[in-house]
Amino acid sequence: MNFRLSVNGIERHVDVPRSTTLLSVLRNNLGLTGTRYGCGAGQCGACYVLADGRAVASCLTTVEQAASQAITTVEGLALGERLHPVQDAFIAEDAMQCGYCTSGMVMSAAALLERIPHPSEDDIRAALDMHLCRCGVYGRAIRAVKRAAEVGR
């Protein structure tokens, strides 16, 4: 089936079965590999993208559902070479090791700051809680989100 998607502000067309996941379309049809596969069950957060500004698991979103929403992936978060404050803050706090979970965390953090520009630490922990990180950068990621919120102040 043909689907028309809006991804990072660009109209894209794909021809895939309707049950295909948004994750698969992004990675295998559109070459947007920054969205990572982690579990395929919405349990780890590695594949999170923004759908109409809300952070969602792209592995649980079908292409059909995605077609009615504006999708933003990690590749579309920066404005050209100007990074989103969350991206800058993750670099400044060195809030990554292997970096595999970072794309998803950055997307949820960006969505959080849209919703709550000055979140408390508990807000941050709650908003990011579905993002598993095996390298153990949770503390740094919390600091990074606080730093990004400060920049927006």
Added chain:
Amino acid sequence: MSSGGRQPEVLERRIRIEPDGTVVALSGKIEFGQGIRTAFAQLVADELDVPIERVTVVLGDTAQVPFDVGTFGSRSVAQESPVLRRAAAFARTQLIARASETLRVPRERLSTADGFVCDGGMRVAYADLVRQRPLSGRIPDDVPARDPSERRYVGKPMPRLEARDIVTGRARYTADVRLPDMAYGVVVRPPVRGAAPRAVDDAAARAIAGVVAIVRHGDLVGVVAEREEQARAAADAFEVDWVVKRPAEGKRWTIPIREDAGVDEAIAGGATRLEASFSLPPITNAPIGPSAAVADVRADAATVYAGTQRPFGLREELATALGLDEQSVRVLPQLPSGTYGRNSSGDAPLEAAILSKYAGRPVHLQWTRAEEFAFAPTRPEAFLEVAAALDASGQIAAWRYDEHTNVHTGGGFDPRWGAEASGRNAEPHYRIPRARVVLHIEPTPLRTASFRSLAASENIFAIESFMDELAHASRQEPLAFRLRHIDDPRLRAVYELVAERSGWGHTRGERQGLGIAGTIYHGTYIAEVAEVEVDASGRVRLLAVWAAVDPGLTLNPDGVRNQIEGGIQQSASWTLFEELRRKDARIVTSGWETYPIATFRDAPGEIDVAVAGDASAASTGVGEPGAVPIAAAIANAVFVACGARIRELPLTPERVRRARDA
């Protein structure tokens, strides 16, 4: 054969200066988030006097880098930094020598800056000095290092070179490799590892749209299709009659690590005697990104993109599996999801290569989460028996330690280094006049292999918990009790430093407590203090952790802190939550819902890492040591908080309740 050991180090295999002035530094080590690319770039930029932006570090490409046995044991920086430093320093002296000829100026008058050799106002670019004749030659052992005062990068906090690519999604992991004409493979899995197919009915699988190849190679059954979903649907459509074989469980070994005379007698005659046993369940590396590989196998050559810690070992295995000679196989290590030792095994790359050979096309293979839990190797369980006696002054008189576990590395047990791996840190880091320490390797149906720090975190959980028990049993303060058994000033220093930073000795709130533990891991000194709170239900909350670490000369202090923090966070997760569930050889854990790990809500409010490296000592690793003492520090803190002595991990609320209310 590549396994014959290291060739003499030659400059052309270590440092290359490109026509545009880019400095390429080459190493067989692998980056997987531990920051070695950045650490190596810092070192080379300083020693060669170029801006770090101009340094490219090539890691693990078997077509370019010198042979390397593998990246593990937190030894990359320790092993490679002296060689890269000498190579860069040697390159610089050669460039000065060449500039001296070009400029007709004596060498002593020349200096370097930002990729140029300079003499007052005159200067010549490195790239111009190598245009006709690339740098080459055996690297001497005694090239003098530049004066530390001339360093711009080493020793300074530095963002990781890959950071921008990671936050923008541009970083390319193994699963992100896309090749022209690439197809997608899936392996048909048996109910339990090691099963062999007796009969395979692939009729339904063949009928699935997009199927490119059905593969049967030894015990491997697989399928390749145009799209990943098609390959997975086809794999599900196979009817396979599997012969389930009980996996080989390995032999029994008894390896004495230390055997002093008269231990049993000294324990029997001690003023205070204590014994206890500790147990840890099997746990698994559980990378967030399951294993993946992309292979492009042709009739006479193969290129394999993989997350691997042993590119040359993998090349050898691939060559054997594909019937090619090693020189025709190129392994290109990609940035992998952190795997903490699991990538010592080349499962996905070997499978992808076989699928590609049959398909005649490049093949992308992505394991699912369930495959990763069911078929990846695990850290074996451990059962640790310890007994000790104190003399009348409260000093340890004798110590007996029996470690029962399985092999901690892939490829079976080798008695030559088995004690170093499976018995790692089994011998206490304290002054003990008589001790017997024995490693017992016992059979297991599980597939076991490397996981961060191998057996050290298991042994230190037992040893440092038991030290606490001895201190409490003899009414000695736990830190003072440790210090009176330490001669090494560097070890003493990290215990004292962590005590100072954590406010050790000050009472915490109700139901809260501090616990301490430390070790020496591969030359790195580390001590940690955990602060916990135990609620009425027995749930342990980790409030804060302090660590003091001495890894010798420190290249990137913030990189060190990040690694130590990560080790602490990961190991705290093992300690509080993790246990791989199995029925005989079959792993029944299949997803994160049955293998919970620490999340954002569980992260301690603070992890304070004091890096106090002895700059006169050689650099030692930091990837693993942080993970080693924390289990005991937490268990010791739980004892202070609520009186429950937990000797069995994970430290679940039920166990805490049972021990507390007993």
